[in-house]
Each structure stands twice: as C-alpha cells, then as structure tokens.
Ligand SMILES: O=C(CO)[C@H](O)[C@H](O)COP(=O)(O)O
C-alpha cells in the first residue's frame with residue numbers, strides 16, 4: 001500500500017559543501033533529500049533559506065530539459081532529485097512561492113505555525129509542489145487527523161525530537177501518533193523525523209512509518225550506504 005522512502009537530513013553535514021553532501025547521499029541510495037529550514041523564531045536555530053535551496057538545485061538538475069530548468073513548477077517529482085523541505089519557520093505561508101521557484105518538490109510546514117493549514121496546502125499545490133504537514137512532540141495527533149479529514153496532505157510528518165537541532169534522542173512515545181495516523185490513512189506517506197537510526201527503526205516501521213528521515217545516524221557513519229540499506233530493509237520487511 002505504501003513504499004519505503006529514505007531521506008537523509010543534511011542538517012548535520014558540512015553545509016559549506018551542501019551540494020557535494022547531497023550528491024554523496026544520492027549515491028548512497030537516498031530516495032530524496034530532507035532539507036531543514038529554520039528561521040531562529042519557530043525554533044531556536046537558523047540554517048538556510050530559499051537562496052541556498054536554489055543554488056543547491058542548480059547542481060542537481062542535469063537530467064532536465066531546458067524548459068524544465070527554467071521553472072520547476074509542474075511535475076518536478078519524477079524529473080529530478082526530490083528536495084523535501086522541512087520548514088521550521090513561523091510564517092510558512094511566506095516562502096511557498098520562493099521555494100517553488102527555487103526548485104523544492106515537497107513543502108512540509110508545521111501545523112503549529114500555520115494560520116490556515118487547509119488554505120496553505122492548496123497554495124502549496126498551486127505552486128506545483130506536494131504538501132506536507134509536521135507536528136511537534138507536544139501537538140496531539142488529533143489536530144493533524146482533523147486537518148487531513150478536511151484537507152488531505154501528501155505527507156504527514158511526526159517529529160520524534162523537539163525540532164531545532166540534529167543529534168537528539170528518538171522519542172519512542174511518538175510512535176502512538178504514527179500508529180493512529182496509519183490506522184486511518186493506509187496509503188498516506190507518514191514520516192518520522194528526529195533521532196531515527198538503526199537502533200529504533202523497527203519501532204518506526206512497526207508503527208507504520210514509511211518516510212524515514214535520518215540525519216546524524218547516516219551523516220556521521222563511515223558507511224552511510226550501509227545505514228541507508230539497513231533502514232530500508234527493516235521498513236520493507238514490515239511492509240511485506
Ligand atoms: O528536523 C530536524 C531537527 O529539527 C532534523 O531533520 C532531524 O533532527 C534529523 O537529524 P537527526 O537524525 O540527527 O535527529
């Protein structure tokens with residue numbers, strides 16, 4: 001019903017060499033790249049914004065035609081490397097257009113920050129991107145389920161750490177949220193983000209998560225390819 005997708009988070013990579021780090025992850029078998037955007041307001045940390053996304057996109061579009069290169073508006077999903085944004089910002093409405101034009105494919109905003117989440121999902125799709133909605137550890141899953149009931153999203157992202165920093169410990173109690181989401185939405189892309197690695201991946205997989213975000217466990221490994229393969233194997237085993 002749903003496929004396993006592994007997306008390394010480049011948060012803890014060498015950000016001065018972001019393009020190379022993305023390339024390295026793709027060569028190691030990443031299905032997409034998880035880009036953590038932080039504004040120093042929604043979370044107590046700052047990373048980067050659309051100018052960096054745009055420059056990184058330029059390094060990853062070689063297989064596209066000239067017309068496609070000019071604007072990443074429609075059908076970007078199949079054509080190129082998938083950039084999934086995790087927008088940890090206070091005004092997610094503000095960056096939709098700029099991010100679409102910079103070549104983002106999936107725009108994941110935080111439910112806690114959205115003024116009108118239903119409208120935001122529609123606006124994200126109008127710009128040719130897929131829409132994701134994330135919830136912080138303290139946000140009840142019922143809020144996300146309510147939103148999905150009135151306006152379906154493409155991705156539900158359950159935070160398994162307090163957003164803001166990589167390298168924190170996985171919060172296993174969040175798996176209850178994943179379980180509830182999976183019960184109601186058998187085909188939805190459900191992601192987990194924060195502290196996910198080989199030690200806890202079975203909890204994520206058993207709860208029903210299929211989009212696996214993993215930062216430190218992959219980036220800090222001597223053999224990132226093996227980590228990605230191991231994560232994938234566990235999730236695929238549970239799916240079958
Ligand atoms: O959104 C995030 C933090 O807010 C990151 O995606 C997440 O922390 C991934 O890194 P790690 O696996 O090291 O926790």
Ligand SMILES: [Fe+2]
Pocket residue numbers: 009034035036086193213
């Ligand atoms: Fe993230």
